[in-house]
Amino acid sequence: MFPESCVVRKLVLTRDGSFGSFAATDILKATIAIIYRQRLGQEETESLANRYLHTQEQKVRLGFEFPQRRDSFTIGRLAAKLALECHLDDVLPNDVAIGSGVFHQPIIMGASVRCCELGVSISHSDQICVAVIHHKGHPIGVDVENLAEADVVSVLSDVNARLRQQFFKLSLNEYEAASILWVGRESLGKVLTTGMTVPLKLYEPTSVSEVEAGFKLSYKT
Incomplete structure (x- = not known):
């Protein structure tokens, strides 16, 4: 059109x-x-x-x-x-x-x-x-973001050493890692319809991996 x-x-x-x-x-x-x-x-x-x-x-x-x-x-x-x-x-x-x-x-x-x-x-x-x-039987959440440089430190503040190491192995800098985490949080919050009303620790992935042209975040629950 x-x-x-x-x-x-x-x-x-x-x-x-x-x-x-x-x-x-x-x-x-x-x-x-x-x-x-x-x-x-x-x-x-x-x-x-x-x-x-x-x-x-x-x-x-x-x-x-x-x-x-x-x-x-x-x-x-x-x-x-x-x-x-x-x-x-x-x-x-x-x-x-x-x-x-x-x-x-x-x-x-x-x-x-x-x-x-x-x-x-x-x-x-x-x-x-x-x-x-x-x-609705297979919910999807989508998010696009231009993360501010000033927000990188706060987004990464609670990330554990294991996840940081995974980002390092994928050759992702801090800004890229923070952007992936934030988009993941927002998308998951939309799927659960909770948004940012729950502790952000609940949105922390257990692993991150590269899949074709993107990245896959896996969660415990």
Whole structure:
């Protein structure tokens, strides 16, 4: 639709172990949308908002006092709707509203039975916005972050020697290690819908390893 500004892709997940009460073909599917904010002009943003957003979302976005907050909300909802449109081709995005829970987590609200099975995770930075539509039986949390240099020391302050050694073996500097840890914490907090309301020690991984173009964090629980 606007290839220079956005990428939308269906994902096929893999999992070792149980699939709960659902078939693997149902829950091992997700769709990701990435919007490059600097490539999306204000006029195009407004046009897409009028096309994709529910009247309830329009009311919320127009109620923000500050333009930056309004833009972040709008881009986040647009990314979610683009992912939803690709994930469910028989659902009109503007018939579905994405509300907020008590922890400000996004919640899909739509009349479609298929929508009721889905969850969404949204994150954005100054450069990009990412949204992932997933089955609630296989929750996914997504986070993008531009970690401030000043936050590196505090993020790494409680990391044990074993984990530090693993980062060293992967040739990651302190900024890279802190960024991976923070994104992992945020993503896991979204999956558990606890955010940063629990001690950060609970989000500490037991191991980190390199997997293809990324890194895998493993946890005890």
